[in-house]
Amino acid sequence: xxxxxxxxxxILFSLFIFFIFLKGLEKPNNYLPENTLKKxxxxxxxxxxxxxKEVLLGELINNNNFSIINIWASWCLPCRDEHNYxxxxxKTKSIEVIGIxxxxxxxxxxxxxxxLGNPYSEVLIDLDGTKSIELGAIGVPESYLVxxxxxxxxxxxxxPLDDKKFKEILKIIKNEKI
Amino acid sequence: MKKFKFILYIFSIILLFLNSxxxxxxxxxxxxxxxxxxxxxxxxxxxxxxxxxxxxxxxxIKKKINEGKNENExxxxxxxxxxxxxxxxxxxxxxTILLWVIPLILFVFGGILIIKKVSIR
Numbered sequence: 001x002x003x004x005x006x007x008x009x010x011i012l013f014s015l016f017i018f019f020i021f022l023k024g025l026e027k028p029n030n031y032l033p034e035n036t037l038k039k040x041x042x043x044x045x046x047x048x049x050x051x052x053k054e055v056l057l058g059e060l061i062n063n064n065n066f067s068i069i070n071i072w073a074s075w076c077l078p079c080r081d082e083h084n085y086x087x088x089x090x091k092t093k094s095i096e097v098i099g100i101x102x103x104x105x106x107x108x109x110x111x112x113x114x115x116l117g118n119p120y121s122e123v124l125i126d127l128d129g130t131k132s133i134e135l136g137a138i139g140v141p142e143s144y145l146v147x148x149x150x151x152x153x154x155x156x157x158x159x160p161l162d163d164k165k166f167k168e169i170l171k172i173i174k175n176e177k178i
Numbered sequence: 179m180k181k182f183k184f185i186l187y188i189f190s191i192i193l194l195f196l197n198s199x200x201x202x203x204x205x206x207x208x209x210x211x212x213x214x215x216x217x218x219x220x221x222x223x224x225x226x227x228x229x230x231x232x233x234x235x236x237x238x239i240k241k242k243i244n245e246g247k248n249e250n251e252x253x254x255x256x257x258x259x260x261x262x263x264x265x266x267x268x269x270x271x272x273x274t275i276l277l278w279v280i281p282l283i284l285f286v287f288g289g290i291l292i293i294k295k296v297s298i299r
Contacts, residue, residue: 139231
């Protein structure tokens with residue numbers, strides 16, 4: 001009798017553990033950094049893609065509009081997917097799209113923009129990836145919606161922009177403006 | 179043959195010298211990057227990882243060291259950008275207090291249990 005109850009307890013216990021692990025499998029186990037960095041570092045200086053001039057990030061976001069800071073690279077496939085959304089965002093009033101070219105060859109970057117269209121009002125380069133880390137990025141593509149008035153990041157989008165994120169951006173801007 | 183040996187000696191001394199000057203800085207980089215979690219390839223440290231993110235992170239750490247920043251300043255800088263999760267060695271604060279206290283409690287509790295069992299005998 002005792003042997004039987006022991007056996008049942010062990011079976012139940014292993015089943016219990018099995019289901020806990022099964023549940024754990026479904027959970028996304030990738031940690032994404034919370035939006036800890038709220039302010040954009042306005043003193044971050046980056047080179048311009050076409051004329052190699054040093055620009056301060058603060059100079060580019062000094063009006064009353066909104067900016068999208070988009071980190072991209074010509075070798076990054078998801079960047080091609082999101083490119084159309086960036087072109088659409090460019091046409092939207094009160095948004096300026098600033099591109100940061102991540103660890104890329106200059107010629108490839110220029111070809112990429114020539115082939116697919118250039119949504120950026122300014123293209124900056126980050127050759128060794130350190131500037132992106134200063135911005136708090138973990139890879140490409142990544143986009144930040146920035147309120148130019150107070151230089152604060154409203155929302156970070158890690159990964160390519162899609163329909164849902166695009167609509168959300170428009171909605172946020174509509175609400176913030178009022 | 180003697181000449182060859184002599185040249186070999188000189189060569190190895192030069193190599194040794196080059197190595198030691200380079201090592202000083204990179205030791206520090208290694209030490210810091212071993213304590214940082216790579217956010218792209220989770221489960222690996224920045225030191226172990228060869229991802230773009232980790233490589234850039236190592237360059238950045240090198241730059242910061244050359245600027246004269248110390249270890250804790252670099253951790254603070256990165257925590258400010260990526261949150262506490264990026265360091266393997268979490269600080270004691272409101273969110274992590276349980277993490278630090280629970281093992282202690284378990285240890286004390288277990289100790290009491292053992293002492294009780296032994297003293298009963």
